[in-house]
Structures are given as structure tokens and as C-alpha cells.
Amino acid sequence: MSAATKQIRQILKGHRCLDIIGRTFVKSGANMSSEIEKKFALPRRFAGSEKSVWVEYIQLASEYNPLNLGQGFPDFPPPKYATDALAKVATGENYMIHQYTRGFGHPRLVAALAKLYSQLIGREINPQTEIVTTLGAYEALYSTITGHVDDGDEVIIIEPFFDCYEPMVKYAGGVPRFIPLRLKSEVKGRLPSSGDYVLDPNELESMFNTKTKIIILNTPNNPLGKVFTEKELVHIADLCKKWNVLCISDEVYEWLVFKPNKHIRIATLPGMWERTLTIGSAGKTFSLTGWKLGWVYGPANLMVNIQMIHQNSVYTGVTPIQEAAAIGFETELPRLGTDECYFISMPKELEKKRDYTVKFLSDVGMVPIVPEGGYFIIADWSPLESRVDINSEKDKYKDYRFTKWMTKNVGLQGIPPTAFYSVAHKPLAENTVRYCFMKKDENLAKAAEILNKWKNSK
Structure with a gap:
């Protein structure tokens, strides 16, 4: 056997050793990673809390840039x-x-x-x-x-x-x-x-x-x-x-x-x-x-x-x-108790926004539940089901599929109300959507315009 052949065989043997060492290291690293993940997993008492409707829908809004009537905060100046x-x-x-x-x-x-x-x-x-x-x-x-x-x-x-x-x-x-x-x-x-x-x-x-x-x-x-x-x-x-x-x-x-x-x-x-x-x-x-x-x-x-x-x-x-x-x-x-008080004037202004929102949701075919307080409206969207391809979305609950489809295809975002129910009672809310009406008048008018345009396009 020539010196050159001996050298080549030695190199190949070394590569086989390196391969074995590498595979052993990868396996050891995988085991270590698995042990780390197992020991430092989320504690059991927090299980089931990983998914947040707010995190999910904020991300959805950032991707599709809809008019956002989902999150509950004003978009106009405070006092x-x-x-x-x-x-x-x-x-x-x-x-x-x-x-x-x-x-x-x-x-x-x-x-x-x-x-x-x-x-x-x-x-x-x-x-x-x-x-x-x-x-x-x-x-x-x-x-x-x-x-x-x-x-x-x-x-x-x-x-x-x-x-x-x-x-x-x-x-x-x-x-x-x-x-x-x-x-x-x-x-x-x-x-x-x-x-x-x-x-x-x-x-x-x-x-x-x-x-x-x-x-x-x-x-x-x-x-x-x-x-x-x-x-x-x-x-x-x-x-x-x-x-x-x-x-x-x-x-x-x-x-x-x-x-x-x-x-x-x-x-x-x-x-x-x-x-x-x-x-x-x-x-x-x-x-x-x-x-x-x-x-x-x-x-x-x-x-x-x-x-x-x-x-x-x-x-x-x-x-x-x-x-x-x-x-x-x-x-x-x-x-306190006078018309000058912000606590008195704000609900008066908000009531007008509520009534306007109720009207444009009704005009498009939804059935809103008129709220006595707060700044949200829950509306039944099921009369529009034939116009919405909710099956293109893969979520378990229909209201998630509806709100995601509307965000992506119509440009108006709401929140799925099943997020506010226990598992046993989620079916009570599957045909509904939540909208926030604590918004500027021009944005509520824009929401009405978006829905009317969508309604008339079909």
C-alpha cells in the first residue's frame, strides 16, 4: 500500500470518527434540549392560557390594516x-x-x-x-x-x-x-x-x-x-x-x-x-x-x-x-352631577355613536343587541352567512372565522365574542361579533361606508 493510499484511508477514517462524534453531539444536544424544555415548560396552573384573542387580533390588524373596531379604546383625544x-x-x-x-x-x-x-x-x-x-x-x-x-x-x-x-x-x-x-x-x-x-x-x-x-x-x-x-x-x-x-x-x-x-x-x-x-x-x-x-x-x-x-x-x-x-x-x-361634568357629557356623546353604529349594522343586515352601557355592541351576523366564506378560515368557532374573513376581505375588524364565554357556553356566541363604537365619528362613518360598499358589491 502506497503512502498516498494510507493517507487517504486515514483521512476517511477521521471523517467517520468526526461523523460519529457529530451525530453523538447532536443526539446529546437534542436530549439536553428536550430535558430543558420539559423541566422549564409552562407550569400546569397556567395551561390553557397561552392563546390570547388580543395578541392574535392585534397581529391580524397589523398584517391586513383594516379599520379596527375590535379593540376597546377611544381613537379621539381625552379631556x-x-x-x-x-x-x-x-x-x-x-x-x-x-x-x-x-x-x-x-x-x-x-x-x-x-x-x-x-x-x-x-x-x-x-x-x-x-x-x-x-x-x-x-x-x-x-x-x-x-x-x-x-x-x-x-x-x-x-x-x-x-x-x-x-x-x-x-x-x-x-x-x-x-x-x-x-x-x-x-x-x-x-x-x-x-x-x-x-x-x-x-x-x-x-x-x-x-x-x-x-x-x-x-x-x-x-x-x-x-x-x-x-x-x-x-x-x-x-x-x-x-x-x-x-x-x-x-x-x-x-x-x-x-x-x-x-x-x-x-x-x-x-x-x-x-x-x-x-x-x-x-x-x-x-x-x-x-x-x-x-x-x-x-x-x-x-x-x-x-x-x-x-x-x-x-x-x-x-x-x-x-x-x-x-x-x-x-x-x-x-x-359632579352637572352638564359640565365629563362623567355626564361623555355618555351623551357616546349614546349618539351607539345609535349610529346600531343603524349601520342593521342596514347591512346584521342584528345588533342595543347596549344599555359601555362602548361595545354585539351583533348577530348570521343573516350574512351566505355572503361570507367562513370555511376558508380554519378556526374551531364560527365567530373567529367570520371576524378573520371580514378583516382580510372586507377591511373591517371586530372581535369574536366566544372569547368571553366558557367552553360549555361558546355556542351561544358563535353567530355574533363585537364592535367598539368609542371611535371618532369619521371612523364610524368609514365603517358604515365599508360595509355598504361590501353589501352592494354582491
């Missing part, structure tokens, strides 16, 4: 005094306003909130012990639910519900139990109203037992727009008292109620202050959702648990935002 206040706070001489503030709530803000709600609730609220400000109403819900739900506690959730309620209850070790608002009878000669959707009294009573810890109430309701009546609230209150149950009342849309409906705070009913924690939002109150400022108020003994969760998760809020919001409330407090 000038609020933004002026923030600018003044940001550039003022008090440089300490840019440092940490009191953890459970900026002193000036909790003082203003206590003054406001003392009038509305009809009892003196202690700003130091009976209010906690939070990073949005989202954190208010999280701290309230986490602070009061123990392993195995049952929590009654009224459907449709804001989609964070269910996962938050599960994270805390609780057991969600769902009861839907149902159409009480067939509606003839008019459009259905959110007031036509009610809880079955017997079904509601059957939900309560010795394991029931909490009922979550949302009035005005997102996404349906239902404003619970005094009679309905009294029934809920009586059951809470009978079974010693806490009521978490999500009232972020408290000011956005259309006449003749009236927002009644369940904490004002006899025997309910002692067992109610109420959630509020500066984002909804002042049309400033990006400020991410919320609060909880209730009796001091129930606030202790919220304080503990808050201090060990976020600790404190954003000082300049809280200072500016306090100035906003101080501006409105002397106007």
Missing part, C-alpha cells in the same frame, strides 16, 4: 385638563414626583377617590385603609382575586365575561363556575336590548353552595353592555348574604350608562358594603386607557389581602400618572 395635568406634572419644579410614591396609592389620588366615592356610596371611605390604586383595573382584578381565592374555592362567573377572569381564578387555585345571561324571551317588532338578557333565578341559586367563595359581577357588562337592575342586584346580594359570599364588582364602565338606565353600585345595597370589593379604572373614566391606572375600594379588613398581593407583585404605581389623575378628579368633583 384636555387631564393631558395638561400630566404635562405640568412631568415638567414641573417638584422633581420628587418622579420618584416612588406610597405603595398602596399616591396620597393625593386616594384622597380624591375617597372624596368621590364617599359621595357615591353614601358612607365615609378611609383613603388610607379602604382604597388601593393599581396598574390598571387588570391588576386590581388580579390582586383582588388572588388575594381572596384559596385552593378549591368556587368562583361564580357571569357570562359573557372579560376574558381574564377565568385564568386569574385558576391561577389562584380556584374553580370557576359559569352561568350565562340568556335572552329571556323572543323579541318581536324591535331590536333586542342588552336588558333582554337575564340570569335565570333558579339557575343562579343552584350555583351557590358551601364551597362558593366569590361571585364576579360586571356592570355595565363587557361585551354585552348590560346594566344590571336593582331587582337583579338585590337577588345577587341576597344570595351573597345567605351563603356568606364575597362579591367582586367590576364597575370600570360605571359612568358610561345610557338613559333611562341607571348604574347601581351593589356595595350600596343593605349588608353588601361588608362583602363587596369594587373595581374602577381611570382608563375608562377619563378615556385614557394607556395610563394603566385602576383601583379597588372596600372595607378595610378585605383590603388587607389585596395590599399584600399588590406589595409583593408590583409594590407601587406610577407616581406622575397618579398625580395627574388626582388633578383630573379634583377638576371634576365640583362639577
Whole structure:
């Protein structure tokens, strides 16, 4: 064997060794990667929460650039005094306003909130012990639910519900139990109203037992727009008292109620202050959702648990935002109950937007449910089913297929309402879509134009 041949064989042998080493390394790396993925997978208590309708539809909007009536925020300016206040706070001489503030709530803000709600609730609220400000109403819900739900506690959730309620209850070790608002009878000669959707009294009573810890109430309701009546609230209150149950009342849309409906705070009913924690939002109150400022108020003994969760998760809020919001409330407090008050003028403006949206949805063939409050409309799109190729979309639920098809092919985006229902009750919402009408008049007119053009093109 020549020297050259020996050299070639040696090289080939080396390559075989390298190949074996490489394959061994790849296999070892794959095993290591698998072990890492297995050990550091999402904890079981969060399973099922990975998919978010908001993440999915924001991405869809960025890809297709539709007119977006899906997300719930205004696209017009907030009150000038609020933004002026923030600018003044940001550039003022008090440089300490840019440092940490009191953890459970900026002193000036909790003082203003206590003054406001003392009038509305009809009892003196202690700003130091009976209010906690939070990073949005989202954190208010999280701290309230986490602070009061123990392993195995049952929590009654009224459907449709804001989609964070269910996962938050599960994270805390609780057991969600769902009861839907149902159409009480067939509606003839008019459009259905959110007031036509009610809880079955017997079904509601059957939900309560010795394991029931909490009922979550949302009035005005997102996404349906239902404003619970005094009679309905009294029934809920009586059951809470009978079974010693806490009521978490999500009232972020408290000011956005259309006449003749009236927002009644369940904490004002006899025997309910002692067992109610109420959630509020500066984002909804002042049309400033990006400020991410919320609060909880209730009796001091129930606030202790919220304080503990808050201090060990976020600790404190954003000082300049809280200072500016306090100035906003101080501006409105002397106007409370007058036509000058933003809390009075905004729902009047919003009612016009609601009525306009109801009309153009009806004109195109949908059947909107006229909301009593909030800034969303749920509409039945099933009369248009023959005109929509929903089967080109692969989602499980029809409302997802409809909203995606409309986003891509018509240029108008809504949100699928099954996102606001439990798995068992999603069929109740499959033929509907949710639109936000807290938008500029020209954008609502554009939405009407888009739908009319689509209707006439067929």
C-alpha cells in the first residue's frame, strides 16, 4: 500500500470518527434540549392560557390594516385638563414626583377617590385603609382575586365575561363556575336590548353552595353592555348574604350608562358594603386607557389581602400618572352631577355613536343587541352567512372565522365574542361579533361606508 493510499484511508477514517462524534453531539444536544424544555415548560396552573384573542387580533390588524373596531379604546383625544395635568406634572419644579410614591396609592389620588366615592356610596371611605390604586383595573382584578381565592374555592362567573377572569381564578387555585345571561324571551317588532338578557333565578341559586367563595359581577357588562337592575342586584346580594359570599364588582364602565338606565353600585345595597370589593379604572373614566391606572375600594379588613398581593407583585404605581389623575378628579368633583361634568357629557356623546353604529349594522343586515352601557355592541351576523366564506378560515368557532374573513376581505375588524364565554357556553356566541363604537365619528362613518360598499358589491 502506497503512502498516498494510507493517507487517504486515514483521512476517511477521521471523517467517520468526526461523523460519529457529530451525530453523538447532536443526539446529546437534542436530549439536553428536550430535558430543558420539559423541566422549564409552562407550569400546569397556567395551561390553557397561552392563546390570547388580543395578541392574535392585534397581529391580524397589523398584517391586513383594516379599520379596527375590535379593540376597546377611544381613537379621539381625552379631556384636555387631564393631558395638561400630566404635562405640568412631568415638567414641573417638584422633581420628587418622579420618584416612588406610597405603595398602596399616591396620597393625593386616594384622597380624591375617597372624596368621590364617599359621595357615591353614601358612607365615609378611609383613603388610607379602604382604597388601593393599581396598574390598571387588570391588576386590581388580579390582586383582588388572588388575594381572596384559596385552593378549591368556587368562583361564580357571569357570562359573557372579560376574558381574564377565568385564568386569574385558576391561577389562584380556584374553580370557576359559569352561568350565562340568556335572552329571556323572543323579541318581536324591535331590536333586542342588552336588558333582554337575564340570569335565570333558579339557575343562579343552584350555583351557590358551601364551597362558593366569590361571585364576579360586571356592570355595565363587557361585551354585552348590560346594566344590571336593582331587582337583579338585590337577588345577587341576597344570595351573597345567605351563603356568606364575597362579591367582586367590576364597575370600570360605571359612568358610561345610557338613559333611562341607571348604574347601581351593589356595595350600596343593605349588608353588601361588608362583602363587596369594587373595581374602577381611570382608563375608562377619563378615556385614557394607556395610563394603566385602576383601583379597588372596600372595607378595610378585605383590603388587607389585596395590599399584600399588590406589595409583593408590583409594590407601587406610577407616581406622575397618579398625580395627574388626582388633578383630573379634583377638576371634576365640583362639577359632579352637572352638564359640565365629563362623567355626564361623555355618555351623551357616546349614546349618539351607539345609535349610529346600531343603524349601520342593521342596514347591512346584521342584528345588533342595543347596549344599555359601555362602548361595545354585539351583533348577530348570521343573516350574512351566505355572503361570507367562513370555511376558508380554519378556526374551531364560527365567530373567529367570520371576524378573520371580514378583516382580510372586507377591511373591517371586530372581535369574536366566544372569547368571553366558557367552553360549555361558546355556542351561544358563535353567530355574533363585537364592535367598539368609542371611535371618532369619521371612523364610524368609514365603517358604515365599508360595509355598504361590501353589501352592494354582491
